[in-house]
Amino acid sequence: MKPFLILQLRPEAQAADNEFAAILAKGGLSAGDVHRIRLDQERLPAELSLDAYSGVIVGGGPGCVSDPEDEKDPVEKRIEDAIMGLMPEICARDLPYLGCCYGIGILGHHLSPGIVSKDAYGEPVGAVDCTLTAEGRADPMLAGVPDSFRAFVGHKEAVQALPPGTVRLVGSGPTPFQMLRYGQNVYATQFHPEADAEGFETRIHIYKHKGYFPPETAAALIEEVRGQDVRYPELILRNFVARYGG
Numbered sequence: 001m002k003p004f005l006i007l008q009l010r011p012e013a014q015a016a017d018n019e020f021a022a023i024l025a026k027g028g029l030s031a032g033d034v035h036r037i038r039l040d041q042e043r044l045p046a047e048l049s050l051d052a053y054s055g056v057i058v059g060g061g062p063g064c065v066s067d068p069e070d071e072k073d074p075v076e077k078r079i080e081d082a083i084m085g086l087m088p089e090i091c092a093r094d095l096p097y098l099g100c101c102y103g104i105g106i107l108g109h110h111l112s113p114g115i116v117s118k119d120a121y122g123e124p125v126g127a128v129d130c131t132l133t134a135e136g137r138a139d140p141m142l143a144g145v146p147d148s149f150r151a152f153v154g155h156k157e158a159v160q161a162l163p164p165g166t167v168r169l170v171g172s173g174p175t176p177f178q179m180l181r182y183g184q185n186v187y188a189t190q191f192h193p194e195a196d197a198e199g200f201e202t203r204i205h206i207y208k209h210k211g212y213f214p215p216e217t218a219a220a221l222i223e224e225v226r227g228q229d230v231r232y233p234e235l236i237l238r239n240f241v242a243r244y245g246g
Helices: 013-027 074-093 102-111 134-138 197-206 215-226 234-244
Strands: 004-008 034-038 055-058 097-100 123-132 148-155 166-172 179-182 186-189
Touching (some): 013 034, 013 197, 013 234, 055 074, 055 234, 074 102, 097 102, 097 234, 102 179, 102 186, 123 134, 123 215, 134 166, 148 197, 186 234, 197 215
Parallel strands (some): 004 034, 004 055, 055 097, 097 186
Antiparallel strands (some): 123 148, 123 166, 166 179, 179 186
């Protein structure tokens, strides 16, 4: 099969490496099955052709697409611009895309600038109950996922309304737009399909001063995360690889 292109947005090496390992493990991939680009360290190749890949997987990150341009960290701004530069081709050609957490902000902002904000639907770090919509129950990307499942979340901004051309596949009490599909092959989740308790514990340590939660609550959050039964979101990664990697 053609490799999958994995684009990472996290400028923290430990967080990026942990996320990459999780994507491989949960997707049933080996390092030889993918082309990994850490956008904090390298730019997209000028000769990059999306035709060379089975699909594109975009990881999470600490940035927010809704932050004012003049307040964004220069590295995070460069990373965001690189991803946004691919979205016109991905959406116009309906190329396989799976955006995880930050990736739903990228998709929403591309389809409707301003639709992603911090006005509502942010979620504290932890796990939430997610529910499939009727469209979600019929979507092959959610094969094997029950109507209700737990997923790890943690985000300051969110899609505020259904972006044009998208279908809502999953929602939750705090956030109605937990998973969307644009066209037939472009997907994005607000929750983390790659995350397990160990991975989220790592992120809590790394991001405890990034404004997601009061730093003094980190130990309690870790205990809470360790007690969560999160097992189904990873099937989305497995289904994505199986559907587009064959």
